[in-house]
Amino acid sequence: MSRNIFYLAPLRGVTDYIFRNAFETHFGRFDYLLTPFIPTVKGIVVNPSHIKDIALEHNNPLRVIPQIIGNNADDIIMLARHLYSMGYASVNLNMGCPHPQITRKKRGSGMLPYPDFIDAILSRIYSSIKQPFSVKVRLGLESVDEFSLVIPVLNKYPIHEITIHPRTGAQMYDGTVDLDAFEKYYRCLKHTICYNGDLWSKQDFDTCRRRFDTVNRWMLGRGVTQDPFMLEELRSGVLVKRDLATVRSFHDEIFNRSRERLCGPAHLLGKMKELWAYIANLFDDPHKVLKSVQKQSSIDGYSGVVDRIFG
Ligand SMILES: Cc1cc2nc3c(=O)[nH]c(=O)nc-3n(C[C@H](O)[C@H](O)[C@H](O)COP(=O)(O)O)c2cc1C
Structure with a gap:
């Protein structure tokens, strides 16, 4: 099997361009x-609240893959064309989001019980778009059995790659x-497959790698967010020291950049608390660390607690 290829999973509210750049x-x-x-x-090419996250000054368009969610082929094609024209090499369609406010509208994993609906959309997309266009799916909305009817539809199209998170919506x-x-x-x-889901440790990765012997693409989300050293460990196969000074510097970059970007302390604190829900796990008593951060309602209070946590 050729070398392993690692993807950062999208985590809305966490993995924005500030996180992505600070991580790397x-x-x-x-x-x-x-x-x-x-x-x-x-009627709108790009939802204005997302323009910053995909601006080329913050992103390498050859490695960053913008993800679209939608179920109207014309709108998806219009947005995808705009992204390619910006310089993005590849675009992805979300067919996995599990949230009821999304699935109710037959978007995300809400598309999966309707293979004919998927067929109609993909047929339009792949007749209009020749650049790499991939999809990210779950195995069904209510049951993994739904996927057996989705497979023949997916196999009709030149999908660049398919990322599978093997849960239902x-x-x-x-x-x-x-x-x-x-x-x-x-x-x-028949496509290139990327595995995604519950890779929390090198042990999980080794289990999947051994079992899925023709897969060499791995998408990491919550696991690598709570333990960012994991990426290097999976690549090298060697145990990596969890150096908290590096985590502090990572945290500070996200804090400072987000402070410049977000309006008001409430937004900033909300965003940082979301990050701590993951990185608290790097500390001996994650529950206590997270609680102490979550209690803060001012930037000064927050900064003091962060200083104490890192010691
Ligand atoms: C807070 C949060 C936000 C997410 N946002 C997205 C998203 O915008 N697009 C998407 O395809 N998946 C999204 N996901 C799903 C993840 O990308 C991933 O498929 C899922 O968490 C399983 O992978 P993991 O176990 O490595 O985290 C989100 C998950 C979480 C927990």
């Missing part, structure tokens, strides 16, 4: 990084990934 400065490069989803909006992030279903289904797809 401190912990090493991903091969590719997906942006959190950009919703299509009728109904599961949200609960329960376990269904590795048996992943194994059964990925071998039926």
Whole structure:
């Protein structure tokens, strides 16, 4: 099997361009990084709140892959064309988001029970777009059995690659990934496959790598966010020291850049608390660390607590 290729998973509210750039400065490069989803909006090329996140001054368009969420082929094509014209080499469609306010509108994993609907959209997309266009899916909305009817549809199109998170939408992030279903289904797809889901440690990675012997693409989300040293460890196969000074510097870069960008302390604190929900796990007593951060309602209070946590 050829070398492993690592992707940063999109985590909306966490992995914005500030996070992506700070991560790579401190912990090493991903091969590719997906942006959190950009919703299509009728009549508007790019939803204005997402323009900064995809601006070329903050992103390498050969490694950053903007992700679209939507279910109207014309809107998806219009947004994708705009992204390619900016210089992005590749674009991704979200067919996995589990949130009911999304799935109710037949978007994200809400598309998966409707293979004919997917067929109609992909047919339009792949007849209009010749650049690399990939999809990110779960295995169904209510049941992984739904995917058996989606596979023949996906196999009709030159999908650049398919990332599979082997849960259903109904599961949200609960329960376990269904590795048996992943194994059964990925071998039926003719495309390049990227595995995503619950890679929390090198041990999880080794288990999947051994089991899915023809897969060499791995998308890391919550695991690498809570333990950013994991990327280097998976690449090198060697245990990496968890150096908290590096984490402090990573934190400070995100804090300072976000402070310049976000309006008001409430937004900044909200964003930093979201990050701490992950990085608190690097400390001996994650629960206590997270609670002490979450209690803060002022920037001064927050900064004092962060100083104490890092010691
Ligand atoms: C807070 C949060 C936000 C997410 N936002 C997105 C998103 O914008 N687009 C997407 O495709 N998946 C999104 N996901 C799903 C992740 O990309 C990934 O598929 C999922 O977390 C499983 O991978 P992991 O176990 O490595 O985290 C999100 C997940 C979380 C927890």
